[in-house]
Amino acid sequence: MAIEAQINTGYNPQGNIYQKYRPLDHDNLKIDVNADKDTIKKIATDRINILKDDNRNIYLLKFRAKKMQQIQQTEKAAGRKPPLGIVSSGRSAWIKKMYATGRSILGNNQRFAGIDDLTPIANGDKIPVYFPYRLTAEDADQRGFYIFVQQNEYQTYVTDLKDTGITVIGYELGTEYKPMLGFGASRYAAVNFFSNIGASMAWLIDDNVLYIARLHEFSFFEAKMNSTPGCWALGGTGQATYQTEKSLRDIRKTSVYTPPTNFMGPDFLQQAVLWNIKQFVGNTINFSPYFICSGEDVSISYFLGKDKCKAFYECLIYKGCDSKAAANKQLQKLKNGIYNLIDGVDPIPVNGNSTLRKLLQSNKKSLKGDPIEIARMKASEQIQLKYMSNENSITTRTDLTSKLLQIVFIFKGKYDVQLMNA
Numbered sequence: 001m002a003i004e005a006q007i008n009t010g011y012n013p014q015g016n017i018y019q020k021y022r023p024l025d026h027d028n029l030k031i032d033v034n035a036d037k038d039t040i041k042k043i044a045t046d047r048i049n050i051l052k053d054d055n056r057n058i059y060l061l062k063f064r065a066k067k068m069q070q071i072q073q074t075e076k077a078a079g080r081k082p083p084l085g086i087v088s089s090g091r092s093a094w095i096k097k098m099y100a101t102g103r104s105i106l107g108n109n110q111r112f113a114g115i116d117d118l119t120p121i122a123n124g125d126k127i128p129v130y131f132p133y134r135l136t137a138e139d140a141d142q143r144g145f146y147i148f149v150q151q152n153e154y155q156t157y158v159t160d161l162k163d164t165g166i167t168v169i170g171y172e173l174g175t176e177y178k179p180m181l182g183f184g185a186s187r188y189a190a191v192n193f194f195s196n197i198g199a200s201m202a203w204l205i206d207d208n209v210l211y212i213a214r215l216h217e218f219s220f221f222e223a224k225m226n227s228t229p230g231c232w233a234l235g236g237t238g239q240a241t242y243q244t245e246k247s248l249r250d251i252r253k254t255s256v257y258t259p260p261t262n263f264m265g266p267d268f269l270q271q272a273v274l275w276n277i278k279q280f281v282g283n284t285i286n287f288s289p290y291f292i293c294s295g296e297d298v299s300i301s302y303f304l305g306k307d308k309c310k311a312f313y314e315c316l317i318y319k320g321c322d323s324k325a326a327a328n329k330q331l332q333k334l335k336n337g338i339y340n341l342i343d344g345v346d347p348i349p350v351n352g353n354s355t356l357r358k359l360l361q362s363n364k365k366s367l368k369g370d371p372i373e374i375a376r377m378k379a380s381e382q383i384q385l386k387y388m389s390n391e392n393s394i395t396t397r398t399d400l401t402s403k404l405l406q407i408v409f410i411f412k413g414k415y416d417v418q419l420m421n422a
Contacts, residue, residue: 003039003383004030005350007363013370017319018240021294023360023367023379031387037404039349040387043380044408046345047290054341055178058185058289059413061192062172064154064422065146071167072419075144075197082222082274083144083199084130085190087183088207089153089331092160094322095128095207099164102127102134111137114216116253121210124245126320129209129272132165139217140165147207148190150181152331154422169193170422173289181335182292191286194277196417201225204297205272210243211251211318212236212272214260221274221312224263232279232308233301235269236315243320251318260314265306267389270297271317279308288408292338293378295385302388303409343373348380356380 006028012019018026031040065071075083088095102120106112111133112119120127120134132140145166149157154170161168171189173180187204194202201222215221215236225234280286287296301309348356360367360375367375388405403409 002352003036003348003350004028005356005359005379005383007359007366009366011366011370011375012368013374014368016241017238021378022382023370023375024382026382026386029383029386031383031390033387033391036387040384041404041407042346043348043384044290044405047342047380048407050341050345051180051290051338055174056180056338057174057178058180058188058411060172060174060416061189062151062418062420063189063193063196064151064170064420065167066158066422068419068421071144072197075199079142081139081143081219082201082203083146083194084203084205084218085194086128086130086145086147086166086205086207087186087190088147088149088157089186090328091207091321092149092153092157095147096160096164098125098127099131099161101125102131106133111135111140114139115212115218116214116216116257118211118251118253121248121251124248126208126210126243126245126248126322128207129211130166130205136217139219143218146193148186148193150179150186150331151176152334153328156328158422179334180289181331181338182289182296183294184287184291184296185289187287187296188289191275191277191280192415192417193419195281196419200276200278201274202277203272203274206270206319208242208319208321209272209317210248210320213251213253213316213318214258214312214314216257216259218274220259224310225274225276228310230308231310232276232304233269233273233310235266235271235273235309235311236317237266237311237313238269238271238317239319243318248318248320260312262313263310264313265309266301266311266313267306267392268298268301269309269311270301271319273297284411285409286411290408291381291384292342293374293381295381299385299388299405300409302385302392303403303405305392339371339373339377342377348383356383 008025151170157168
Protein backbone atom coordinates (compact mmCIF):
# COMPACT_ATOMS: atom_id res chain seq x y z
CA MET A 1 0.00 0.00 0.00
CA ALA A 2 1.40 3.38 -0.99
CA ILE A 3 0.83 6.49 1.07
CA GLU A 4 -2.40 8.17 -0.02
CA ALA A 5 -2.39 11.97 0.12
CA GLN A 6 -4.43 14.92 -1.09
CA ILE A 7 -3.69 18.62 -1.03
CA ASN A 8 -5.19 20.57 1.85
CA THR A 9 -7.33 23.25 0.22
CA GLY A 10 -7.30 25.14 3.52
CA TYR A 11 -3.52 25.25 3.72
CA ASN A 12 -2.31 28.70 4.73
CA PRO A 13 1.36 29.31 5.65
CA GLN A 14 0.27 32.41 7.62
CA GLY A 15 -2.85 30.82 9.09
CA ASN A 16 -3.74 29.19 12.37
CA ILE A 17 -1.74 26.47 14.05
CA TYR A 18 -3.22 23.59 12.06
CA GLN A 19 -3.48 25.43 8.74
CA LYS A 20 0.14 26.51 8.40
CA TYR A 21 1.85 23.16 9.03
CA ARG A 22 -0.44 20.88 7.02
CA PRO A 23 0.00 21.11 3.23
CA LEU A 24 -1.78 17.74 3.01
CA ASP A 25 -5.40 17.13 3.91
CA HIS A 26 -5.16 15.45 7.30
CA ASP A 27 -8.39 13.45 7.12
CA ASN A 28 -7.51 11.98 3.73
CA LEU A 29 -3.88 11.15 4.55
CA LYS A 30 -3.76 7.34 4.65
CA ILE A 31 -0.70 5.54 6.05
CA ASP A 32 -0.52 1.89 7.05
CA VAL A 33 1.72 1.19 10.05
CA ASN A 34 2.92 -2.15 8.68
CA ALA A 35 2.88 -1.66 4.91
CA ASP A 36 4.43 1.82 4.91
CA LYS A 37 7.00 1.46 7.68
CA ASP A 38 9.95 1.11 5.29
CA THR A 39 8.92 4.28 3.44
CA ILE A 40 8.57 6.21 6.68
CA LYS A 41 11.93 4.98 7.95
CA LYS A 42 13.53 6.01 4.65
CA ILE A 43 12.05 9.53 4.91
CA ALA A 44 13.63 9.89 8.36
CA THR A 45 17.00 8.28 7.57
CA ASP A 46 17.36 10.22 4.30
CA ARG A 47 16.97 13.48 6.19
CA ILE A 48 19.41 12.43 8.91
CA ASN A 49 22.03 11.18 6.45
CA ILE A 50 21.98 14.13 4.08
CA LEU A 51 22.42 16.58 6.96
CA LYS A 52 25.16 14.45 8.51
CA ASP A 53 26.96 14.17 5.16
CA ASP A 54 26.87 17.96 4.91
CA ASN A 55 28.60 18.21 8.31
CA ARG A 56 25.58 19.48 10.24
CA ASN A 57 26.88 18.48 13.65
CA ILE A 58 24.05 18.12 16.18
CA TYR A 59 26.55 17.16 18.91
CA LEU A 60 28.28 20.53 18.89
CA LEU A 61 26.28 22.98 21.02
CA LYS A 62 27.38 26.48 21.93
CA PHE A 63 25.38 28.69 24.31
CA ARG A 64 26.06 32.37 24.89
CA ALA A 65 24.58 34.68 27.50
CA LYS A 66 25.61 37.57 29.67
CA LYS A 67 27.03 36.32 32.99
CA MET A 68 26.79 32.66 32.03
CA GLN A 69 28.72 31.52 35.14
CA GLN A 70 26.27 33.41 37.34
CA ILE A 71 23.35 31.70 35.59
CA GLN A 72 24.85 28.30 36.37
CA GLN A 73 25.42 29.17 40.02
CA THR A 74 21.97 30.68 40.44
CA GLU A 75 20.12 27.68 38.97
CA LYS A 76 22.00 25.28 41.24
CA ALA A 77 21.02 27.21 44.38
CA ALA A 78 18.73 25.50 46.88
CA GLY A 79 15.05 26.33 46.63
CA ARG A 80 15.07 27.35 42.97
CA LYS A 81 11.89 26.64 41.03
CA PRO A 82 12.01 25.25 37.49
CA PRO A 83 13.03 27.92 34.97
CA LEU A 84 10.84 29.12 32.12
CA GLY A 85 12.40 28.50 28.72
CA ILE A 86 10.77 30.53 25.96
CA VAL A 87 11.39 29.35 22.40
CA SER A 88 11.39 32.27 19.96
CA SER A 89 12.43 33.63 16.58
CA GLY A 90 11.83 36.97 14.87
CA ARG A 91 9.52 38.36 17.55
CA SER A 92 11.78 40.48 19.74
CA ALA A 93 10.16 43.77 18.65
CA TRP A 94 6.67 42.39 19.35
CA ILE A 95 7.73 41.03 22.76
CA LYS A 96 9.27 44.42 23.62
CA LYS A 97 6.05 46.21 22.62
CA MET A 98 3.85 43.83 24.63
CA TYR A 99 6.10 44.12 27.68
CA ALA A 100 5.72 47.91 27.60
CA THR A 101 1.95 47.58 27.12
CA GLY A 102 1.73 45.32 30.16
CA ARG A 103 3.74 47.77 32.27
CA SER A 104 1.41 50.59 31.26
CA ILE A 105 -1.61 48.52 32.32
CA LEU A 106 0.02 47.91 35.70
CA GLY A 107 0.63 51.62 36.26
CA ASN A 108 2.21 52.10 39.67
CA ASN A 109 1.67 48.47 40.66
CA GLN A 110 4.59 46.06 40.52
CA ARG A 111 2.86 42.97 39.18
CA PHE A 112 -0.40 41.22 38.40
CA ALA A 113 -2.09 38.80 40.80
CA GLY A 114 -0.86 35.62 39.09
CA ILE A 115 -0.80 34.03 35.66
CA ASP A 116 -4.57 33.48 35.79
CA ASP A 117 -5.15 37.23 36.31
CA LEU A 118 -7.16 38.36 33.28
CA THR A 119 -6.29 42.04 33.71
CA PRO A 120 -3.40 42.05 31.19
CA ILE A 121 -5.58 40.57 28.43
CA ALA A 122 -9.01 41.88 29.48
CA ASN A 123 -8.99 44.62 26.82
CA GLY A 124 -7.67 42.36 24.08
CA ASP A 125 -3.99 43.13 24.68
CA LYS A 126 -1.73 40.19 23.91
CA ILE A 127 0.57 40.15 26.93
CA PRO A 128 2.59 36.89 27.07
CA VAL A 129 2.19 34.73 30.14
CA TYR A 130 5.95 34.43 30.77
CA PHE A 131 6.66 38.07 31.63
CA PRO A 132 8.01 38.13 35.20
CA TYR A 133 5.36 40.63 36.31
CA ARG A 134 2.61 38.18 35.31
CA LEU A 135 3.73 35.89 38.16
CA THR A 136 3.32 36.44 41.87
CA ALA A 137 6.35 37.98 43.57
CA GLU A 138 7.30 34.79 45.40
CA ASP A 139 7.00 32.71 42.25
CA ALA A 140 8.95 35.10 40.03
CA ASP A 141 11.77 35.62 42.53
CA GLN A 142 12.51 31.90 42.73
CA ARG A 143 12.80 31.01 39.06
CA GLY A 144 14.77 32.02 35.97
CA PHE A 145 13.31 33.44 32.75
CA TYR A 146 15.24 32.49 29.60
CA ILE A 147 14.48 33.00 25.93
CA PHE A 148 16.26 30.78 23.40
CA VAL A 149 17.16 32.18 19.99
CA GLN A 150 19.56 31.17 17.24
CA GLN A 151 22.87 33.00 17.63
CA ASN A 152 22.21 35.24 14.61
CA GLU A 153 19.28 36.78 16.50
CA TYR A 154 21.03 37.06 19.85
CA GLN A 155 22.04 40.72 19.81
CA THR A 156 18.67 41.88 18.48
CA TYR A 157 16.89 40.12 21.32
CA VAL A 158 19.36 41.40 23.93
CA THR A 159 18.72 44.97 22.77
CA ASP A 160 14.93 44.66 22.59
CA LEU A 161 14.50 42.70 25.84
CA LYS A 162 16.76 44.88 27.98
CA ASP A 163 15.35 45.42 31.50
CA THR A 164 12.52 42.90 31.04
CA GLY A 165 13.95 40.37 33.49
CA ILE A 166 14.26 37.81 30.67
CA THR A 167 17.75 36.47 29.92
CA VAL A 168 18.53 35.84 26.26
CA ILE A 169 20.34 32.58 25.48
CA GLY A 170 21.91 32.46 22.03
CA TYR A 171 22.52 28.96 20.76
CA GLU A 172 24.46 27.42 17.90
CA LEU A 173 23.73 23.83 17.02
CA GLY A 174 26.58 22.90 14.73
CA THR A 175 28.84 25.62 13.40
CA GLU A 176 28.12 29.14 12.20
CA TYR A 177 28.53 27.95 8.62
CA LYS A 178 26.90 24.53 8.92
CA PRO A 179 24.15 24.96 11.52
CA MET A 180 21.01 22.99 12.31
CA LEU A 181 18.00 25.29 12.49
CA GLY A 182 14.29 25.09 13.12
CA PHE A 183 11.78 24.32 15.84
CA GLY A 184 13.26 20.90 16.62
CA ALA A 185 16.76 22.34 16.94
CA SER A 186 15.53 25.06 19.33
CA ARG A 187 13.92 22.62 21.75
CA TYR A 188 16.78 20.14 21.39
CA ALA A 189 19.18 22.94 22.34
CA ALA A 190 17.02 24.16 25.24
CA VAL A 191 16.80 20.69 26.84
CA ASN A 192 20.58 20.30 26.51
CA PHE A 193 21.12 23.71 28.09
CA PHE A 194 18.93 22.99 31.11
CA SER A 195 20.52 19.57 31.50
CA ASN A 196 24.01 21.10 31.52
CA ILE A 197 23.20 23.78 34.10
CA GLY A 198 21.68 21.21 36.44
CA ALA A 199 17.96 22.06 36.24
CA SER A 200 15.87 19.05 37.25
CA MET A 201 12.70 20.38 35.58
CA ALA A 202 12.05 23.20 33.12
CA TRP A 203 9.17 24.75 31.21
CA LEU A 204 9.28 25.09 27.44
CA ILE A 205 6.84 27.79 26.35
CA ASP A 206 6.07 29.17 22.90
CA ASP A 207 6.78 32.90 22.74
CA ASN A 208 3.15 33.81 22.00
CA VAL A 209 1.39 31.95 24.85
CA LEU A 210 -0.90 34.49 26.55
CA TYR A 211 -2.96 32.63 29.12
CA ILE A 212 -3.40 29.17 30.65
CA ALA A 213 -6.87 28.59 32.04
CA ARG A 214 -7.31 27.23 35.58
CA LEU A 215 -3.64 27.71 36.43
CA HIS A 216 -2.86 30.28 39.13
CA GLU A 217 0.84 29.45 39.48
CA PHE A 218 3.25 27.24 37.55
CA SER A 219 4.04 25.55 40.87
CA PHE A 220 0.81 23.55 40.70
CA PHE A 221 2.14 21.57 37.74
CA GLU A 222 5.55 21.21 39.34
CA ALA A 223 4.08 19.65 42.50
CA LYS A 224 2.04 17.25 40.37
CA MET A 225 5.15 16.27 38.41
CA ASN A 226 7.00 15.48 41.64
CA SER A 227 4.15 13.27 42.83
CA THR A 228 3.78 11.35 39.53
CA PRO A 229 6.55 8.73 39.17
CA GLY A 230 7.66 8.11 35.60
CA CYS A 231 6.19 11.33 34.25
CA TRP A 232 8.35 13.01 31.62
CA ALA A 233 6.08 15.88 30.63
CA LEU A 234 3.04 17.70 31.94
CA GLY A 235 0.97 20.22 30.01
CA GLY A 236 -2.46 21.55 29.23
CA THR A 237 -4.68 21.54 26.18
CA GLY A 238 -3.17 23.32 23.20
CA GLN A 239 -5.56 25.06 20.84
CA ALA A 240 -5.48 25.37 17.06
CA THR A 241 -6.49 29.01 16.67
CA TYR A 242 -4.76 32.25 17.60
CA GLN A 243 -6.70 34.61 19.81
CA THR A 244 -8.11 37.84 18.46
CA GLU A 245 -8.64 40.94 20.58
CA LYS A 246 -12.35 40.09 20.80
CA SER A 247 -11.79 36.46 21.81
CA LEU A 248 -9.40 37.56 24.56
CA ARG A 249 -11.97 39.99 25.93
CA ASP A 250 -14.49 37.14 26.02
CA ILE A 251 -12.39 34.90 28.29
CA ARG A 252 -13.99 34.44 31.68
CA LYS A 253 -12.96 32.57 34.82
CA THR A 254 -14.88 31.47 37.88
CA SER A 255 -14.98 33.93 40.76
CA VAL A 256 -13.65 31.27 43.15
CA TYR A 257 -10.45 29.56 42.03
CA THR A 258 -10.56 25.79 41.86
CA PRO A 259 -7.47 23.89 40.74
CA PRO A 260 -7.73 21.55 37.74
CA THR A 261 -8.40 17.88 38.41
CA ASN A 262 -8.90 16.21 35.01
CA PHE A 263 -5.48 14.57 34.78
CA MET A 264 -4.82 12.02 32.02
CA GLY A 265 -2.61 10.98 29.14
CA PRO A 266 -3.20 13.22 26.09
CA ASP A 267 -2.59 12.43 22.43
CA PHE A 268 0.21 15.00 22.46
CA LEU A 269 1.58 18.01 24.34
CA GLN A 270 2.56 21.36 22.89
CA GLN A 271 2.74 25.14 23.42
CA ALA A 272 3.42 25.23 27.18
CA VAL A 273 4.86 22.08 28.76
CA LEU A 274 6.75 21.28 31.96
CA TRP A 275 9.53 18.79 31.18
CA ASN A 276 11.27 16.50 33.65
CA ILE A 277 14.86 17.21 32.59
CA LYS A 278 16.18 14.51 34.94
CA GLN A 279 14.51 11.91 32.73
CA PHE A 280 16.52 13.06 29.70
CA VAL A 281 19.87 12.90 31.49
CA GLY A 282 21.57 9.59 30.71
CA ASN A 283 18.75 8.42 28.46
CA THR A 284 20.20 9.96 25.25
CA ILE A 285 16.65 10.99 24.32
CA ASN A 286 15.71 14.49 23.22
CA PHE A 287 13.53 16.48 20.84
CA SER A 288 14.44 15.72 17.25
CA PRO A 289 16.43 18.46 15.49
CA TYR A 290 15.46 16.71 12.25
CA PHE A 291 11.91 18.06 12.59
CA ILE A 292 12.77 21.41 11.09
CA CYS A 293 9.47 23.05 10.09
CA SER A 294 7.13 21.67 12.75
CA GLY A 295 5.99 18.68 14.73
CA GLU A 296 8.93 18.29 17.10
CA ASP A 297 6.73 18.59 20.20
CA VAL A 298 3.85 16.49 18.88
CA SER A 299 6.23 13.80 17.64
CA ILE A 300 8.09 13.36 20.93
CA SER A 301 4.72 13.08 22.68
CA TYR A 302 3.78 10.22 20.34
CA PHE A 303 7.18 8.65 20.92
CA LEU A 304 7.06 8.79 24.71
CA GLY A 305 3.41 7.79 24.90
CA LYS A 306 0.53 8.55 27.24
CA ASP A 307 2.11 6.84 30.22
CA LYS A 308 4.97 9.35 30.25
CA CYS A 309 3.13 12.46 29.01
CA LYS A 310 0.25 13.80 31.09
CA ALA A 311 -2.07 16.81 30.89
CA PHE A 312 -4.77 18.73 32.72
CA TYR A 313 -7.49 19.07 30.11
CA GLU A 314 -9.09 22.05 31.88
CA CYS A 315 -5.88 24.05 31.34
CA LEU A 316 -6.63 25.49 27.91
CA ILE A 317 -3.66 27.30 26.39
CA TYR A 318 -4.38 30.56 24.61
CA LYS A 319 -1.94 31.92 21.99
CA GLY A 320 -1.85 35.09 19.91
CA CYS A 321 0.45 37.39 18.01
CA ASP A 322 -0.09 40.65 16.15
CA SER A 323 2.05 40.16 13.08
CA LYS A 324 4.25 37.86 11.06
CA ALA A 325 7.72 37.42 12.50
CA ALA A 326 10.26 39.73 10.91
CA ALA A 327 12.79 37.86 8.78
CA ASN A 328 16.46 37.88 9.74
CA LYS A 329 18.12 37.87 6.30
CA GLN A 330 21.26 36.03 7.38
CA LEU A 331 19.23 33.47 9.32
CA GLN A 332 16.84 33.01 6.41
CA LYS A 333 19.80 32.35 4.10
CA LEU A 334 21.02 29.63 6.46
CA LYS A 335 17.54 28.13 6.64
CA ASN A 336 17.26 28.12 2.86
CA GLY A 337 20.49 26.12 2.75
CA ILE A 338 18.86 23.39 4.83
CA TYR A 339 15.62 23.52 2.83
CA ASN A 340 17.50 23.06 -0.43
CA LEU A 341 19.60 20.22 0.97
CA ILE A 342 16.63 18.21 2.14
CA ASP A 343 14.70 18.94 -1.04
CA GLY A 344 17.30 16.87 -2.86
CA VAL A 345 16.56 13.56 -1.10
CA ASP A 346 14.96 10.65 -2.92
CA PRO A 347 11.29 10.99 -3.97
CA ILE A 348 8.57 10.22 -1.43
CA PRO A 349 5.98 7.93 -3.08
CA VAL A 350 2.31 8.85 -2.79
CA ASN A 351 -0.89 7.82 -4.57
CA GLY A 352 0.50 4.80 -6.41
CA ASN A 353 2.83 5.97 -9.17
CA SER A 354 3.16 9.60 -8.09
CA THR A 355 5.48 11.40 -5.68
CA LEU A 356 5.00 14.02 -3.01
CA ARG A 357 6.84 16.60 -5.13
CA LYS A 358 4.60 16.00 -8.15
CA LEU A 359 1.50 16.30 -5.98
CA LEU A 360 2.65 19.65 -4.62
CA GLN A 361 3.84 20.97 -7.97
CA SER A 362 0.51 20.19 -9.59
CA ASN A 363 -1.27 22.22 -6.90
CA LYS A 364 1.02 25.24 -6.55
CA LYS A 365 -1.86 27.66 -6.16
CA SER A 366 -3.04 25.77 -3.08
CA LEU A 367 0.33 26.40 -1.42
CA LYS A 368 -0.46 30.13 -1.28
CA GLY A 369 3.06 31.31 -1.99
CA ASP A 370 4.97 28.74 0.08
CA PRO A 371 8.01 27.56 -1.94
CA ILE A 372 7.79 23.92 -3.03
CA GLU A 373 10.86 22.89 -1.01
CA ILE A 374 9.34 24.28 2.22
CA ALA A 375 5.87 22.83 1.58
CA ARG A 376 7.48 19.49 0.75
CA MET A 377 9.44 19.54 4.01
CA LYS A 378 6.32 20.33 6.02
CA ALA A 379 4.41 17.61 4.17
CA SER A 380 7.10 15.00 4.85
CA GLU A 381 7.02 15.90 8.55
CA GLN A 382 3.23 15.72 8.47
CA ILE A 383 3.47 12.22 6.95
CA GLN A 384 5.84 11.09 9.71
CA LEU A 385 3.52 12.51 12.35
CA LYS A 386 0.54 10.72 10.85
CA TYR A 387 2.49 7.45 10.88
CA MET A 388 3.47 8.00 14.51
CA SER A 389 -0.12 8.82 15.43
CA ASN A 390 -1.33 5.61 13.81
CA GLU A 391 1.40 3.57 15.46
CA ASN A 392 0.76 5.18 18.83
CA SER A 393 -2.95 4.35 18.68
CA ILE A 394 -2.51 0.65 17.99
CA THR A 395 0.72 -0.21 19.79
CA THR A 396 0.84 -1.17 23.45
CA ARG A 397 4.39 -0.85 24.73
CA THR A 398 6.23 -0.61 28.02
CA ASP A 399 9.58 0.68 26.77
CA LEU A 400 10.86 3.28 24.31
CA THR A 401 12.85 0.96 22.04
CA SER A 402 9.74 -0.52 20.43
CA LYS A 403 9.20 2.59 18.29
CA LEU A 404 10.39 2.50 14.69
CA LEU A 405 11.24 6.20 14.67
CA GLN A 406 13.57 5.93 17.67
CA ILE A 407 16.26 6.87 15.15
CA VAL A 408 15.17 10.51 15.31
CA PHE A 409 14.89 10.74 19.10
CA ILE A 410 17.80 8.70 20.49
CA PHE A 411 21.23 10.30 20.15
CA LYS A 412 24.42 8.38 20.80
CA GLY A 413 27.20 10.75 19.77
CA LYS A 414 29.71 12.47 22.03
CA TYR A 415 28.47 15.93 22.98
CA ASP A 416 30.61 19.04 22.97
CA VAL A 417 28.59 21.57 24.99
CA GLN A 418 30.11 25.01 25.54
CA LEU A 419 28.59 27.59 27.90
CA MET A 420 30.13 30.98 27.16
CA ASN A 421 29.80 34.59 28.19
CA ALA A 422 28.48 36.77 25.40
